[in-house]
Amino acid sequence: MGIVRRLSALMKQSRVEREIDEELRSHLEMRAADNVVQGMTKEEASRDARLRFGNPVAVKESVQAEDVALGIESLFADLRYGLRGCLKNPGFTVVAVLTLALGIGVNTTFFTAYDGVALKSLPVKDADGLLRVEQWLASGATGDPQFFFSWPEYLYYRDHSRDLMETIVASRLISVPAIPPGASVASAETLQGQMVSDNYFPTLASSAAAGRFFLAEETRPAAEPVMVLSYPFWQRRFDADPSIVGKTMKVNDATFTIIGVAPRDFIGTGAPPLVPDFWAPVAMQARLEPGHLWLEQPNDSQLQMLARLRPGISRSQAEAQFLLLAEQWGRANHHQDKTIAITLERASFFGETNTVWFRGVVALLMAVVGLVLLIACANLANMLMARGNMRRHEIAVRRALGASRTRLLRQLLTESILLALMGGAAGLLLSVWMSHLLGVVLTQMVQSLQIVGGSAFTLNLTADIRVYAYTLLLSLGTGVIFGLYPALRFSKADAISALKDEGATSGQQTTRSRLRSLLVGGQFAVSLFLLISAGLLIQGIRRSLTVDPGYETKRVFFVSLNAGRRPSPALQRAVINRLESMPGVASVAIASKPPGTGTYTVPAIVEGSRGSEWSLRGGALGDLVSPGYFHTMNVPILWGRNFYPAGGRIRSPRRDSKRSNCEAIMARRRCHWKTAQAGFGVQ
Amino acid sequence: MARNDLQGTLDLLILKTLSQTRSLHGYGIVLHIQNASDELLQVEEGSLYPALHRMEQSGWLSSEWALSESNRRAKYYKLTLAGRKQLVEAEKNWEQLMKGVQTMLRFA
Numbered sequence: 113m114g115i116v117r118r119l120s121a122l123m124k125q126s127r128v129e130r131e132i133d134e135e136l137r138s139h140l141e142m143r144a145a146d147n148v149v150q151g152m153t154k155e156e157a158s159r160d161a162r163l164r165f166g167n168p169v170a171v172k173e174s175v176q177a178e179d180v181a182l183g184i185e186s187l188f189a190d191l192r193y194g195l196r197g198c199l200k201n202p203g204f205t206v207v208a209v210l211t212l213a214l215g216i217g218v219n220t221t222f223f224t225a226y227d228g229v230a231l232k233s234l235p236v237k238d239a240d241g242l243l244r245v246e247q248w249l250a251s252g253a254t255g256d257p258q259f260f261f262s263w264p265e266y267l268y269y270r271d272h273s274r275d276l277m278e279t280i281v282a283s284r285l286i287s288v289p290a291i292p293p294g295a296s297v298a299s300a301e302t303l304q305g306q307m308v309s310d311n312y313f314p315t316l317a318s319s320a321a322a323g324r325f326f327l328a329e330e331t332r333p334a335a336e337p338v339m340v341l342s343y344p345f346w347q348r349r350f351d352a353d354p355s356i357v358g359k360t361m362k363v364n365d366a367t368f369t370i371i372g373v374a375p376r377d378f379i380g381t382g383a384p385p386l387v388p389d390f391w392a393p394v395a396m397q398a399r400l401e402p403g404h405l406w407l408e409q410p411n412d413s414q415l416q417m418l419a420r421l422r423p424g425i426s427r428s429q430a431e432a433q434f435l436l437l438a439e440q441w442g443r444a445n446h447h448q449d450k451t452i453a454i455t456l457e458r459a460s461f462f463g464e465t466n467t468v469w470f471r472g473v474v475a476l477l478m479a480v481v482g483l484v485l486l487i488a489c490a491n492l493a494n495m496l497m498a499r500g501n502m503r504r505h506e507i508a509v510r511r512a513l514g515a516s517r518t519r520l521l522r523q524l525l526t527e528s529i530l531l532a533l534m535g536g537a538a539g540l541l542l543s544v545w546m547s548h549l550l551g552v553v554l555t556q557m558v559q560s561l562q563i564v565g566g567s568a569f570t571l572n573l574t575a576d577i578r579v580y581a582y583t584l585l586l587s588l589g590t591g592v593i594f595g596l597y598p599a600l601r602f603s604k605a606d607a608i609s610a611l612k613d614e615g616a617t618s619g620q621q622t623t624r625s626r627l628r629s630l631l632v633g634g635q636f637a638v639s640l641f642l643l644i645s646a647g648l649l650i651q652g653i654r655r656s657l658t659v660d661p662g663y664e665t666k667r668v669f670f671v672s673l674n675a676g677r678r679p680s681p682a683l684q685r686a687v688i689n690r691l692e693s694m695p696g697v698a699s700v701a702i703a704s705k706p707p708g709t710g711t712y713t714v715p716a717i718v719e720g721s722r723g724s725e726w727s728l729r730g731g732a733l734g735d736l737v738s739p740g741y742f743h744t745m746n747v748p749i750l751w752g753r754n755f756y757p758a759g760g761r762i763r764s765p766r767r768d769s770k771r772s773n774c775e776a777i778m779a780r781r782r783c784h785w786k787t788a789q790a791g792f793g794v795q
Numbered sequence: 796m797a798r799n800d801l802q803g804t805l806d807l808l809i810l811k812t813l814s815q816t817r818s819l820h821g822y823g824i825v826l827h828i829q830n831a832s833d834e835l836l837q838v839e840e841g842s843l844y845p846a847l848h849r850m851e852q853s854g855w856l857s858s859e860w861a862l863s864e865s866n867r868r869a870k871y872y873k874l875t876l877a878g879r880k881q882l883v884e885a886e887k888n889w890e891q892l893m894k895g896v897q898t899m900l901r902f903a
Contacts, residue, residue: 131870132844134868134870135821135844135869135870136841136844138820138822138863138867138868138869138870139820139821139822139840139844139869141867142820142822142863142865142867142869143822143840145865164839164840165840165841166839166840166841166842167841168841170841171841171842171844171845174844174845175844175845175848177845178845178848178849178852
């Protein structure tokens with residue numbers, strides 16, 4: 113505690129205080145001197161001077177109160193006094209600080225998560241100027257259709273908006289079989305790749321961690337295939353070996369030369385923030401996905417588009433130009449779903465966070481963590497009330513010595529704010545740890561979902577300036593709001609009655625205890641509410657673990673097939689036959705997406721209905737499967753029949769997820785699917 | 796003077812005192828008020844200082860440390876421009892008040 117003592121000694125006799133002392137002393141001395149001149153003895157003179165002057169301590173207090181605008185001095189005094197109080201009463205301090213640390217820590221952790229999801233900028237060059245292109249469709253479709261564009265579409269936009277902005281694209285992450293340098297053919301690995309436009313790296317990253325980025329001539333389809341590794345993959349797989357640059361990696365049947373490594377903090381462009389293992393130019397598409405050529409397809413939307421406005425161009429200008437281009441493009445390519453608006457949103461880690469859904473979830477979670485803080489605060493207020501009661505005597509003495517009520521109020525508030533700030537600091541420390549834990553848990557959760565197997569999901573949950581500011585404001589607010597009532601109450605204490613009999617008149621006692629029981633009762637109610645909510649949540653999770661999804665879960669295993677994006681029908685058949693001939697395997701089926709991992713939205717029309725083929729969009733979710741699927745998954749077909757095996761084009765793939773929905777429609781009409789460009793499925 | 800005297804009276808007296816002299820310390824102000832009012836007004840000496848500090852905070856007075864006639868360090872107060880304006884205002888208010896009180900007293 114040496115530092116505290118030395119600090120307080122330093123601050124003890126502040127300049128302003130000394131000046132006031134000297135001024136008052138000089139007054140008393142002048143009066144006494146005049147008295148002596150008029151014939152009094154020295155003692156008489158100074159006694160008379162003091163009588164005329166009044167209580168010097170009281171005068172000093174009120175002079176100081178007038179000087180509060182100079183503030184900082186008396187603030188130091190209050191802080192010093194508050195600190196001393198904290199040290200004198202360590203039990204109280206520790207409990208109060210820990211209580212607040214928990215409340216503020218939980219809130220800060222939540223805010224850190226919110227910050228990481230919605231507010232933080234991507235770790236790219238000039239992140240605030242980077243905008244994500246989002247289109248709004250007449251059908252009201254949301255999600256992927258809003259964010260993905262085809263390559264020819266991108267070229268059209270790029271070429272017609274050059275004056276206004278720089279546009280870049282990045283594909284979805286794709287899984288490819290690869291043989292890294294030094295590995296044998298037998299040890300092929302599945303890697304996550306992302307295809308990007310040639311200007312992707314120059315626009316987003318300053319320089320490569322090793323090697324270089326793509327050259328213009330490397331981004332033509334005929335060029336030798338090249339790739340840039342991601343930093344985490346380079347570390348994980350090659351131990352950050354710089355000599356990796358220049359070596360080759362076999363992907364599918366093509367040989368890619370590794371030309372560089374992206375910077376350490378470069379995680380791509382997010383939404384969702386999955387870091388691929390490598391990046392390759394879009395021109396390499398045919399070599400990365402030999403089974404699915406979309407580069408020339410004007411209606412095959414595979415690329416997310418981002419834009420950076422040229423200086424002096426406003427967002428609305430760019431949006432208007434984009435909409436114009438989208439309308440022209442849609443007309444030229446017979447788009448059935450009209451684009452009605454284009455918006456450019458700041459590119460964040462998780463895409464659109466301005467939706468009602470997201471806001472609702474945030475508000476709900478905020479309310480829950482807010483309640484935790486409320487409990488902590490009620491606790492603090494209660495403790496302050498109890499301590500205030502014990503300090504009535506001390507406060508009464510200061511009152512009697514001439515401290516004004518405002519002065520005492522300030523003193524008491526300073527103390528509660530001091531406590532809250534200490535709680536906030538401890539809470540911040542706690543939240544660093546909790547955020548880390550949350551990050552680990554969330555990352556594991558996302559990875560166990562296997563949306564994209566194996567790739568690094570990044571969630572940046574480190575505290576930044578926004579988090580610090582939030583915690584500071586939260587602590588200050590807590591200190592003021594929950595210190596105010598006790599401070600108001602006890603600064604009012606009537607000096608005389610408090611000194612006489614501790615002010616324990618029965619009336620005051622009842623009101624005080626009533627308030628305190630109100631606080632305790634409130635605390636109890638909120639805690640109970642939170643406990644019940646937590647209980648229900650756990651119950652819900654338990655139920656969702658045991659719920660019957662309508663298909664076999666115990667005996668079915670998922671095996672992912674890495675043979676490019678769309679394995680040929682012959683290969684599919686061969687795989688099914690080989691697996692089915694294994695002992696212990698009852699049946700084998702192929703699905704483009706296993707249940708629970710997503711569906712396609714297919715343009716569908718109910719025969720005889722008047723709507724366009726998009727009218728069922730969003731309501732008709734499809735999955736491409738082989739005929740053995742329903743048998744294997746143990747899903748009964750309620751109406752009609754299964755597909756014919758090897759029966760030409762696939763018609764009416766029945767879906768399991770929305771079965772009851774489709775069933776209702778089919779009871780009246782035939783459900784006719786116009787999709788079925790069956791690149792997948794047995795023919 | 797009683798503590799809860801007519802509001803602003805002490806301010807007025809201080810402002811007037813400082814307008815009649817160049818600069819004065821607190822004790823000098825007390826003596827001046829006493830002399831100039833023919834001993835009719837006695838300022839409770841301690842209560843002068845909060846008022847002085849408040850008026851300084853409001854920018855009506857400025858202060859500096861100097862040596863007194865008896866070679867003692869003392870804080871001297873001086874009227875600022877804002878203080879002079881305030882004095883005019885305060886005198887007007889005071890006359891207004893006196894007029895009001897007198898009219899009220901003469902009311903039969």
